[in-house]
Amino acid sequence: MDRMPAWADAILVPLISLLLAALLSALVILAIGENPVEAFRLMVDGALMRSTGWGYTLYYATNFIFTGLAVSVAFHARLFNIGGEGQATLGGLGVALVCLYLPWPHWTLALLGASLGAALFGALWALIPAWLQAKRGSHIVITTIMFNFIAAAFLNYLLVNLMKPAGQMDPATEIFPAATHLPTFQDMFATEASPLFRGAPGNVTFFLALLACVAVWLLIWRTRLGYEIRALGHSESAARYAGISPVRIIVITMLISGALAGLMGVNTAMGEAERLVLNATEGAGFIGIAVALMGRNHPFGVFLAAILFGFLYQGGAELALWTSIPRELIVVIQALVILFTGALDNMVRMPLERVFAARRRRARRTPAE
Amino acid sequence: MTDSAPAIELKGISKAFGPVQANRDISIRVMPGTIHGIIGENGAGKSTLMSILYGFYAADAGEIFVKGRRTEIPDSQAAIAAGIGMVFQHFKLVQNFTVLENVILGAEDGALLKPSLAKARGVLKRLAEEYELHVDPDTQVQHLSVGHQQRVEILKALYRQADILILDEPTGVLTPAEADHLFRILDNLRAEGKTIILITHKLREIMEITDTVSVMRRGEMTATVKTAETSPEQLAELMVGRKVLLRVDKAPARPAATLLEVENLHLVDAQGVERLRGISFGLRAGEVLGIAGVAGNGQSELLEVLGGYAEATGTVRVNGREIPLSGAGCDGMARRAAGIGHVPEDRQREGLIMPYTAWENSVFGYHRDPRYQKGALMDQAAIREDAAGKMERFDVRPPNPNLAARNFSGGNQQKIVLAREIERNPDVLLVGQPTRGVDIGAIEFIHKQIVALRDAGKAILLVSVELDEIFALSDRIAVMFDGRIMGIREAAETDQRELGLLMAGITEDPGGDAIAAIDAAMAEKERREASHG
DSSP states (O other), X not given: OOOOOHHIIIIIHHHHHHHHHHHHHHHHHHHTTOOHHHHHHHHHHHHHSSHHHHHHHHHHHHHHXXXXXHHHHHHHXXXXXXXXXXXXXXHHHXXXXXXXXXXXXXXXXXXXXXXXXXXXHHHHHHHHHHHXXXXXXXXXXXHHHHHHHHHHHHHHHIIIXXXXXXXXOSSBOOXXXXXXXXXXXXXXXXXXXXOTTTTOOOBTXXXXXXXXXXXXXXXXXXXXXXXXXXXXXXXXXXXXXXXXXXXXXXXXXXXXXXXXXXXXXXXXXXXXISSXXXXXXXXXXHHHHHHXXXXXXXXXXXXXXXXHHHHHHHHHHHHHHHSSOOHHHHHHHHHHHHIIIIIXXXXXXXXXXXXXXHHHHHHHHHHHO | OOTTSOSEEEEEEEEEETTEEEEEXXXXXXXXXXXXXXXXXXXXXXXXXXXXXXXXSOOSEEEEEETTEEOOOOSHHHHHHTTEEEEOSSOOOOTTSBHHHHHHTTOOSSSOHHHHHHHHHHHHHHHHHHHTOOOOTTSBGGGSOHHHHHHHHHHHHHHTTXXXXXXXXXXXXXXXXXXXXXXXXXXXXXXXXXXXXXXXSOHHHHHHHOSEEEEEEXXXXXXXXXXXXXXXXXXXXXXXXXXXXXXXXXXXXXXXXXXXXXXXXXEEOTTSOEEEEEEEEEEETTEEEEEEOOTTSSHHHHHHHHHTSSOOEEEEEETTEEOOSSSXXXXXXXXXXXXXXXXXXXXXXXXXXXXXXXHHHTTTTTTTOGGGXXXXXXXXXXXXXXXXXXXXXXXXSSOOTTSBGGGSOHHHHHHHHXXXXXXXXXXXXXEESTTTXXXXXXXXXXXXXXXXXXXXXXXXXXXXXXXXXXXXXXXXXXEEETTEEEEEEEGGGOOHHHHHHHHTTOOSOOOSOHHHHHHHHHHHHHHHHHHHO
16 A cells, blocks of 8 residues: 655665665675775776776676576566576577588678567477476476576587587587677777777677567557556466466467567677587576666666676676685675665565655654644 | 443544555544444555554544553554454464464463363353354364354354454355354343454345444545434445445346257366366356355355366357367357357456556456457557557546556456456357355446346356345346356245255255254255265
């Protein structure tokens, strides 16, 4: 009954959560004898103050947008897809097959083909858990997380035994043909006079991610399918009354979700490594859960949260490079942000709701008196 | 304590939830040894007031006196200590505990259960004899009928030595015979000097059993009158704030061709229990067929099958064309295309998506209609305009299509569903519990709409657990019991007594002691279901 205004729910709650996470992180840094203010300055400097830093931040953000959107779309049907990791892994495989075994005249066409391949492989990897959930009631959380392990093992087998060029040591495919190399931010924006984004992996896939945000927004809030997905998510009994088939919606939603997670493979395999390597996803599938939670399952929120986590990733890497703060501590800081923005959401929300309710009561009483 | 001191006196009670003033400056005196009715529409603040009295909410202002002494009731423990017992609308019983275990739960005398159980057994025996509150103390609650579960709730309160009992809508789930029995129990309790507060929205119950009645409207106490000195019409007017027609004016039905034919419908649910056991009936254009029965005798399943979201065997023809009862082509949208509209029993779980706006809900189930499409997207402008028109014609308040369904009152939510289904001009309209949780003002409107649709030559199947509603609207009445139709009667040629017997599965009039026969029949049914589980 005592609801907060929408802006407080969308902005104030995550902001306070972030501040709390930052505060606790500062204490942790203090405890190991480093200066938190200095550390924060270093993170901002490395991730946001130079174009190269942005190049990295946006590269990570691209991954998180795709996996964050994947989690959001599924969540609108109240499906908790935590298999983004596996779906992105298979997406990468789709990209590699398209780039290696089909001849491409130009990167634009290759990007289109690779995107289709990534989406298709990611979607298919989500299909089995989706079907099991829809038809047999096997819980999607259990099946998708198990499929993460299967995907990792499957890719490992393929790379080591089938796709690795003869004589190469590391389990990875050969470099993709030059015609499939995507333009990086450096290729697009740097000139002789101003060498922007030098060496950063951020590439044209970022714009594909922005397009995906718009597409997801249209899908969820403007199409019949989105209407049915949300209806099922809010009330399965009502959906059945209306004649919306839960089986059909669960399968279609998971296919879309898997496809979005799969698209991340375009960024990692085609945009950055230019070949398929083991563990290219680096946990981005799981970060997607935090991104979706923090972004309130709205594409714009997902976009902002993805940028934030991109900053944390890149800033964290800078910290590891320039200070004696160990790499593990950076993971701790990232985990604190996830903990506060995701898991401990109600800790901030409920007191805040009470504050707003009290303010409203006062506001009502004052004019009367 | 003197005899003239009220058992309960509330002075100036106020309570607000956010912007909603649920109770405003309420004062009431309940005299000992009386049954005091509190009547009001949904949302009038009856339940809030009783929750304050039972310590669930703290009042913003006001005082409570129990037996003449000012009493603070910060929690339910304090209410029990003051001698107040509450029987909730939704029982608070542990299903897999026995009656005895439920009675002592929270009132054990020590760490060991045995002495408490023995004591409770004695007390229960005495109470059963004193007040006709018979329940087998060793049966698990899940095997009891709803009426018996309610008796356990009353026993719980009496075991805690309550002499002031609050009952919140106690007859909502009972057959007429069970309700009669409950009233006999209440009568006995009153005779023994207990004080009873009866919360209800049914005028008939107030007139039948109470000594005094207080009327609430929009959080305020509008009147307290002696029951003997008032009439249902006056009470209804006090509740709604204007004159209300309690009977629906309708011309005699002029039924025409049969639009819906149902033959030998069978349905076995996921637990293997047969919910429909060979249902057959015909429904003609221009008539209302009422399905009466105690909740849970297959009416919901019948609606689900006809509405296309439960699979069954048998034959159903609409306009002479057979429709599939399972597999492909058996879903809500196919049924709508075949000319069946459906106002479901539970608007919050089925008829509406509560977080969706009114305009989104106004096409729910019809959202695939091309007229709501613009290219690949939904045509929001067209749907909004459509919704605004429906809301105006059905007097939905506030008439704002952008408001979420959960922000409308029960009656207005129901009007949104009704507008959606009726304006599609279906040949057959299924209507389940059309006025459950709906205020009196809206009931009148909804009933008029249903009769108007009948007069327009449509066939209407009405399922309701309210016998008054069945009688008010139906031209013919079918009674369901245990998955079967026990009989179909012309509405003009039957009465409450005959239907009451049919509702308990008794087709032969047993003569004098109908209630005993009903009790026996219900017990038999419970036994059969318990053995199945």
